[in-house]
C-alpha cells in the first residue's frame with residue numbers, strides 16, 4: 001500500500017541574472033510558478049496570490065507555533081489539532 005503524501009507548498013522567489021539584467025520569479029514546491037519580473041516586489045505579488053489561492057486551513061487545524069512545528073500558515077498541523085481535541089476533552093469534564 002502506498003500513501004500519497006499531501007502536496008507541500010514552499011513558495012520562494014528566485015533571482016536569476018539574465019542578459020537583460022536580474023529577473024525575479026516566484027516558484028513553489030508544488031509546481032506553481034509565476035512570470036519573470038524585473039522587480040522583486042512583482043514576484044512577491046505572484047507569491048502572495050498563490051498563498052491566498054490555497055484552501056483555508058480549518059481553525060482547529062491551524063498551527064499555533066509554526067516555527068516549532070515546521071509548518072506554514074497554509075498547512076494544517078496534526079500536532080496542534082491533537083492538542084485542541086485533548087483540551088476540549090478536559091474542558092468538557
Ligand SMILES: [Zn+2]
Pocket residue numbers: 008009010011028029030031032050
Ligand atoms: Zn504551492
Ligand SMILES: [Zn+2]
Pocket residue numbers: 062063064065066069071077078079080
Ligand atoms: Zn502546530
